[in-house]
Amino acid sequence: MKKVLFLYATTDGQTVKICQYIQNELSDYECELQNLNENGDVDFSAYEKVVIGASIRYGHLSKNLYRFIEKNLEALNTYKVAFFCVNLTARKEDQGKDTPEGSVYMRTFLKKSPWTPKLQGVFAGALRYPQYKFIDRVMIQLIMKMTGGETDSSKEIEYTNWDKVTKYAQSIKEM
Structure with a gap:
């Protein structure tokens, strides 16, 4: 069976809830869930796809996320990896703040990070x-x-x- 790894960095749990929801949608895949703040070692070759989700707290993503990216940049650029961020500003869908282009947090992430995810998502939190x-x-x-x-x-x-x-x-x- 095809495998997908979900890595998450969450503060209040909504990011992991979104990961679990996506897992349910990917019923054809064997899914594994790991807390990015607890485990930074990943064998990307063991998975067909990797999904990384991270929440914004006080305007910032987890420092551990950026450390993980620096440590795994080559693999992130080689394998099929998706990224999404969760924040309360994305509740303003009518203003486009729930899109990668309209989210100040995603734009900031893309400026700070040496990695540009091929698939990006922005979701409102709780x-x-x-x-x-x-x-x-x-x-x-x-x-x-x-x-x-x-x-x-x-x-x-x-x-x-x-x-x-x-x-x-x-x-x-x-x-």
């Missing part, structure tokens, strides 16, 4: 106020207030557009 520590809740409320988002700290809102994730999964099959 707002989970009750789960956040006090300082995170206050900071995220401030950010959401500045960007016209939800500030009610009793709410949990999932902004992920699952139809868009399904289309991305189809693109992974085709790559």
Whole structure:
């Protein structure tokens, strides 16, 4: 059976949830899921495809993601590897912030990274106020207030557009 490796860097779990959703869409593949922050060693030749997902926190992707890219640049450029990022700004689909071209985070990633993924995706994350520590809740409320988002700290809102994730999964099959 064909194998796909999912590597993820997540803060609150939405990125891994998206990875698991894509895994379900790739039912013809044997899928493996690994936390990028726990394991940086990957034998790319053991997989037909690799999918990397990472979340934005306070405007930044995980430093471990950039370390992984530097360490594995040759393999990333050789094998079939897709990348997606998850952030709350992507909830603004009407403004195109859920596309690689319209996402400031994806554009920043592409400037900072020596690797340009062949398949890129941008997905809205989830707002989970009750789960956040006090300082995170206050900071995220401030950010959401500045960007016209939800500030009610009793709410949990999932902004992920699952139809868009399904289309991305189809693109992974085709790559």
